[in-house]
Amino acid sequence: MPESDGRPAGSEAARNEAEKVEVQLLAAERLIFFSDAVVAIAITLLALDLPVPEGLTNADVLHALGDHWPEYAAFLISFAVIGLHWLGHHRLFRYVTGLAGALPRWSMLWLLTIVVTPFATRVLTADGAFEVRFAFYATVQALAGLFFLLMVHEINRHGLLRAAAPPGVLSAGYRRPAVLIAAFTISIPIAFVTHWAYLCWAAIPFVLRGIRIVLDRRAARETG
Numbered sequence: 001m002p003e004s005d006g007r008p009a010g011s012e013a014a015r016n017e018a019e020k021v022e023v024q025l026l027a028a029e030r031l032i033f034f035s036d037a038v039v040a041i042a043i044t045l046l047a048l049d050l051p052v053p054e055g056l057t058n059a060d061v062l063h064a065l066g067d068h069w070p071e072y073a074a075f076l077i078s079f080a081v082i083g084l085h086w087l088g089h090h091r092l093f094r095y096v097t098g099l100a101g102a103l104p105r106w107s108m109l110w111l112l113t114i115v116v117t118p119f120a121t122r123v124l125t126a127d128g129a130f131e132v133r134f135a136f137y138a139t140v141q142a143l144a145g146l147f148f149l150l151m152v153h154e155i156n157r158h159g160l161l162r163a164a165a166p167p168g169v170l171s172a173g174y175r176r177p178a179v180l181i182a183a184f185t186i187s188i189p190i191a192f193v194t195h196w197a198y199l200c201w202a203a204i205p206f207v208l209r210g211i212r213i214v215l216d217r218r219a220a221r222e223t224g
Helices: 009-048 058-067 069-093 102-123 130-157 169-191 195-201 206-221
Strands: none
Touching: 009 069, 009 102, 058 069, 058 102, 069 102, 069 169, 102 130, 102 195, 102 206, 130 169, 169 195, 169 206, 195 206
């Protein structure tokens, strides 16, 4: 039955639903833009903390570069770690249609760990107490993985993915942070035994790649 303004009730309900969907999409886009900005700032802060080699001669500068190699190595590690966090976020959130439940809360806590990473990098490269410094850095990254995992859970629980999202995007969203959490958590006790605990971090991309190869082969066998 027509309403007083002459428009069918069904048309009004459809318009309200479309506006609701648009508001949700805008909320998700604002979170994505904000997250990208925070990640960019964190990476910039990493570069700003790099020591500038000093010296009046070429030999002096090269010697200074050698003296500061731990800081440069830590920068590359943190750049790669933040890059892995961001890639996982980018691959998942481009298919997110809105915000619901605790997703904003976990997102903010995830961003907190990203912002703390430059500070954790400075802690890692300071002198002495290697085990504690290493454990602090690894804990920050393990928490980043945990908060991202909770974000994925909220997205799955509230059905926030687009219908056109690839079938494996959600499982990859669970898999990546799980590997990060495992690698950084396992490295903590190993650091109290040997400095080779860094190898746990270096193994992350290889483990992710290996899992991807196994899953691709399994899918090929199932469809073949």
